[in-house]
Amino acid sequence: MTFIPHTQQERDEMLAAIGCAHIEELFADIPSSIRCSRLELPDRLSEPELAQTLKELADRNQVPAPEKSFLGGGCYRHYIPATVDFVLQRAEFYTSYTPYQPELSQGMLQAMFEYQTMICQLTGMEVANASHYDGATSLAEACLLALGLNERTKIALAPGVNPRYRDVVETYLAGHHARIVTDSSWSCDLADLVDDDTAALVVQTPNFFGQFEDLDDLAENVHAAGALLIVVTDPISLGLFRPPGEYGADIAVLDGQSLGLPVSFGGPHLGIFATRTSLVRRMAGRVVGQTADAAGRRGYVLTLATREQHIRRERATSNICTNAALSALAASVYLATLGAQGLTTVARLCHAKAHYAAGQLAQLDGCVINRHAPDKPFFKEFALSLPKSVAVVNRKLLDDYGIIGGYDLSAEGKGFDNTMLVSITELHSRAAINQLVSAVRDICA
Amino acid sequence: MSEPTLYELSVPGRCGTNLPECDVSKVPLPDALVRDCNGLPSLSQQQVVRHYVRLSQHNYGVDSGFYPLGSCTMKYNPKISEAGARLDGFAEAHPLQPEHTVQGSLSVMFQMQEMLKQIGGFAAVSLQPAAGAHGELSGLLMIRAYFKDKGEPERCHILVPDTAHGTNPASSIMAGFDVVELPTDDKGNISLAALKAACSDKVAALMLTNPNTLGLFEQQIEDVIACVHDCGGLVYGDGANMNALTGIIRPGELGVDVMHFNLHKTFGAPHGGGGPGSGPVGAGELLRSYLPGPVVIHAPGSESRDETYSTAMPDSSIGRMAAHFGNFGVILRSFAYILLHAAEGLKDNAHHAVLNANYLKARLAEDYPVPFDRICMHEFVCQGRPENTYARAFDISKRLMDFGFHPPTNYFPLIVPEALMIEPPESEGPETLDRFVEAMRAIAEEARTSPEKLTNAPVTLPIGRLDEVKAARHPVLTDPATLSRR
Numbered sequence A: 001m002t003f004i005p006h007t008q009q010e011r012d013e014m015l016a017a018i019g020c021a022h023i024e025e026l027f028a029d030i031p032s033s034i035r036c037s038r039l040e041l042p043d044r045l046s047e048p049e050l051a052q053t054l055k056e057l058a059d060r061n062q063v064p065a066p067e068k069s070f071l072g073g074g075c076y077r078h079y080i081p082a083t084v085d086f087v088l089q090r091a092e093f094y095t096s097y098t099p100y101q102p103e104l105s106q107g108m109l110q111a112m113f114e115y116q117t118m119i120c121q122l123t124g125m126e127v128a129n130a131s132h133y134d135g136a137t138s139l140a141e142a143c144l145l146a147l148g149l150n151e152r153t154k155i156a157l158a159p160g161v162n163p164r165y166r167d168v169v170e171t172y173l174a175g176h177h178a179r180i181v182t183d184s185s186w187s188c189d190l191a192d193l194v195d196d197d198t199a200a201l202v203v204q205t206p207n208f209f210g211q212f213e214d215l216d217d218l219a220e221n222v223h224a225a226g227a228l229l230i231v232v233t234d235p236i237s238l239g240l241f242r243p244p245g246e247y248g249a250d251i252a253v254l255d256g257q258s259l260g261l262p263v264s265f266g267g268p269h270l271g272i273f274a275t276r277t278s279l280v281r282r283m284a285g286r287v288v289g290q291t292a293d294a295a296g297r298r299g300y301v302l303t304l305a306t307r308e309q310h311i312r313r314e315r316a317t318s319n320i321c322t323n324a325a326l327s328a329l330a331a332s333v334y335l336a337t338l339g340a341q342g343l344t345t346v347a348r349l350c351h352a353k354a355h356y357a358a359g360q361l362a363q364l365d366g367c368v369i370n371r372h373a374p375d376k377p378f379f380k381e382f383a384l385s386l387p388k389s390v391a392v393v394n395r396k397l398l399d400d401y402g403i404i405g406g407y408d409l410s411a412e413g414k415g416f417d418n419t420m421l422v423s424i425t426e427l428h429s430r431a432a433i434n435q436l437v438s439a440v441r442d443i444c445a
Numbered sequence B: 001m002s003e004p005t006l007y008e009l010s011v012p013g014r015c016g017t018n019l020p021e022c023d024v025s026k027v028p029l030p031d032a033l034v035r036d037c038n039g040l041p042s043l044s045q046q047q048v049v050r051h052y053v054r055l056s057q058h059n060y061g062v063d064s065g066f067y068p069l070g071s072c073t074m075k076y077n078p079k080i081s082e083a084g085a086r087l088d089g090f091a092e093a094h095p096l097q098p099e100h101t102v103q104g105s106l107s108v109m110f111q112m113q114e115m116l117k118q119i120g121g122f123a124a125v126s127l128q129p130a131a132g133a134h135g136e137l138s139g140l141l142m143i144r145a146y147f148k149d150k151g152e153p154e155r156c157h158i159l160v161p162d163t164a165h166g167t168n169p170a171s172s173i174m175a176g177f178d179v180v181e182l183p184t185d186d187k188g189n190i191s192l193a194a195l196k197a198a199c200s201d202k203v204a205a206l207m208l209t210n211p212n213t214l215g216l217f218e219q220q221i222e223d224v225i226a227c228v229h230d231c232g233g234l235v236y237g238d239g240a241n242m243n244a245l246t247g248i249i250r251p252g253e254l255g256v257d258v259m260h261f262n263l264h265k266t267f268g269a270p271h272g273g274g275g276p277g278s279g280p281v282g283a284g285e286l287l288r289s290y291l292p293g294p295v296v297i298h299a300p301g302s303e304s305r306d307e308t309y310s311t312a313m314p315d316s317s318i319g320r321m322a323a324h325f326g327n328f329g330v331i332l333r334s335f336a337y338i339l340l341h342a343a344e345g346l347k348d349n350a351h352h353a354v355l356n357a358n359y360l361k362a363r364l365a366e367d368y369p370v371p372f373d374r375i376c377m378h379e380f381v382c383q384g385r386p387e388n389t390y391a392r393a394f395d396i397s398k399r400l401m402d403f404g405f406h407p408p409t410n411y412f413p414l415i416v417p418e419a420l421m422i423e424p425p426e427s428e429g430p431e432t433l434d435r436f437v438e439a440m441r442a443i444a445e446e447a448r449t450s451p452e453k454l455t456n457a458p459v460t461l462p463i464g465r466l467d468e469v470k471a472a473r474h475p476v477l478t479d480p481a482t483l484s485r486r
Helices: A008-018 A023-027 A048-060 A082-086 A104-124 A135-149 A163-173 A218-224 A275-282 A309-315 A325-362 A392-402 A430-444 B045-057 B081-086 B102-119 B132-149 B167-174 B192-198 B221-230 B328-364 B393-402 B430-449 B468-473
Strands: A154-157 A181-182 A198-204 A228-233 A251-257 A270-275 A288-294 A298-302 A379-383 A419-423 B125-126 B157-161 B178-182 B203-209 B234-238 B256-263 B282-284 B295-298 B308-312 B378-383 B418-423
Touching: A008 A023, A008 B430, A023 B192, A023 B328, A048 A275, A048 A379, A048 B102, A048 B234, A082 A325, A082 B045, A082 B295, A104 A270, A104 A288, A104 A298, A104 A325, A104 B282, A135 A163, A135 A228, A135 A251, A135 A270, A135 A275, A135 A392, A135 B430, A154 A163, A154 B178, A163 A181, A198 A218, A198 B081, A288 B468, A309 A379, A309 B167, A325 A379, A325 A419, A325 A430, A325 B045, A392 A419, B081 B328, B102 B125, B102 B192, B102 B256, B102 B282, B102 B295, B125 B295, B132 B167, B132 B203, B132 B234, B132 B282, B157 B167, B157 B192, B157 B378, B167 B178, B167 B203, B178 B192, B192 B221, B192 B430, B221 B234, B328 B378, B328 B418, B393 B430
Parallel strands: A154 A181, A154 A198, A198 A228, A228 A251, B157 B178, B157 B203, B203 B234, B234 B256
Antiparallel strands: A251 A270, A288 A298, A379 A419, B125 B282, B256 B282, B295 B308, B378 B418
8 A cells, every 4th residue: 555646547647747658757867777676675565464563563572561660761651641642643733844834833833932931941941942852962962062162172971971871972072072071980079070171061960870969069160160061850850859950050951751752662752952041042953932923913933043054054053953843742741731730749759659669679688779879869760789680680570570670780880780770650559669679579589 | 823822821720630649658858959849830631632732723734735845755644653653562662671572673673774775775774863964963973983994084075065955064064074065067966077176085975965955866976976986985875855766776776875764754754843753874885884873683582582683783883873772653653654665665656756746847837937947856946936026935935825735945955046845745646736736826926916915925824924033133932921920
């Protein structure tokens, strides 16, 4: 099945209007010597065959209920209200493209304007763009912005930054005379990572291990050294906890997957980027602004386009064109549905349940919570050190209890051997947590 | 239209959903870390739903009508793909799960890599990039790493034709190169003389879009590629216009060293109001080991488990371009699209896209002059200024809205004054194209007899022409209503 509506008669009439006898004549510019032979692709499937094939492939994945999975590490299975997918399925939204023609795209433009507004409120920042691909690429763009401000060549990364984000920043920096500096010791003073060649300090809070960093006075010290402070954070935590703007951050970077998007094997997610008004003309990505028509009726347009590749070409602030608009729409519907009170409740539930889980697990023989930094407060994730290897424990959890255990941190350097990152959301009931605790007890006994 | 904003609709105390009660004991919060208020609005669920339904009614997508936005391939998005991406097994699979528990997703990715290799004529494919421009950056970073390893780091020029998408020069700069622009000749091809003059031991690569953004096949493509290779440079293929050539040529076989595909263009994934897209990169033998990763590999089963697919970084990989495996949800939609079409179907798409574009061009040429007038591929560029008028492409576009159409791309490529870049994908039948022709002819007539109808347009929408200058001069980028209501 294809989606070509033309009948033979219609084709013939169109060719006659063009003055051709056969479609093949329209390809006369392409020498036969460079034509390819028939593509070797799988045989065509009918729609029911495709539906069956997709279902069989989906069934080959083992996907336990959210409360039977304790994986996080940057992607989380929070509850997604039904309103979100209801709106995402409105074809007027999902089959449109970048709203270059504002009068025909007011719906998406207003939704993006409201998205920018809610992101600014949530992060405590002044301006937000209309999205990047994911949190990691959003951070890479933030680092490039900082490097573009002056002649400095270092990006300092705090030890708790998501290692995958660090990898992406490193990839992006390959074309620039810049390098990443970091310090893997937990006792380091973050401000000490900054010197007079540092363009920005990147701090993640809650960090990759789920713990809050101490950001008091940090911005002041970073700014005194002439660098920017980039804060990576978790949008759910902002329902309850102080936002990057209150700590004096220059740029806030988040992955918005938690806000109404399924984990979807890692994408599409949502790169959130918010900054100060003074940096807006250096910011990458689309931005929606409010304006009016000749009759004074309020409307919205893409604006400040002189930063962008389609206008400025090699002088643009970034190459980004296609972004993650539909993901931003999902986040907006999520935030609007939960509202001020709802997001606070989700954050409180995550916090309380994670602490309950940590408390129960800490009572097991040989189990330690946050061994690397026991005094730092945490939000919805914590590092659980076990008396056995994580690989062994996780395999038994899955095979014998149908539970997907936490992310194995043993690859994250010394101090994390036999340690997993346990992630808890509002979807983990007390009973589900108790089940994990008793399973770990049995396995480690 | 004036739909109130979320903040104008907000009434403190409302909430749009019920959340579970806390079933564990309360723990004290770290007070110093707690904020006063999170600044979100408060609405009932019905308010939220009505708000977004009304907003959707003020938006135009492919499912609303003809959307001939050039270079964007706004084709029909099959609904079965949407259903497939929402299957729990796919949507709820976590990227950090053990590989043996996600064999379904890895199988989709492996098959997709194989199919794109076949379609593009490449040795290997990485699905990581999240969009076309992201694929460009990946490919250019691969080229950079290749020349570094080869001991030729002085190759710093990227040759970019003046018809290229703006992303090409922007990506070049992001990858740390300098841009050298190449002019177009009088037939709409890259000027071979200028290319020869620019080729030197400074050249890292040429970025080639074929068909180019004039919708024309690069007639001297073999000479162009040879010329760049002869000076030691590589060829980057911008696959944005691949819909015209799928099943007809394989860029890798022609000597293109690395290329991105736009799954949201050629392979029917929806554009999502601006994204997410997906921009997989294919590479020939020379560059395959530099691809971003991880990529999916076929591995023999281990122990008692029948594990078949695994992930790995290519040997000299430039690294990760995104946190995980790319936009799996978009990749899955295009996987479904390719399975529905198979080899014949994809080639039929190319044939009918080219048929549609040439038909529209032939029928519009009387009113809208076509520079570089030769057989076009999947799109063409005409001048939005009918003879003996002072009309502008911008005004014609606004007037098209009153006739119920989405306008074509305006003012691009830059080398055609008053450019209208028109792309009618294969899923549009002749009756739609004929209605569009009638509208365009009526507008040309208005341009001659009552030009104010163009400059005043649109007049049939809930809002009139918006003041973009005001928006840029006095930016209002967040809702002022947050100051008064929450």
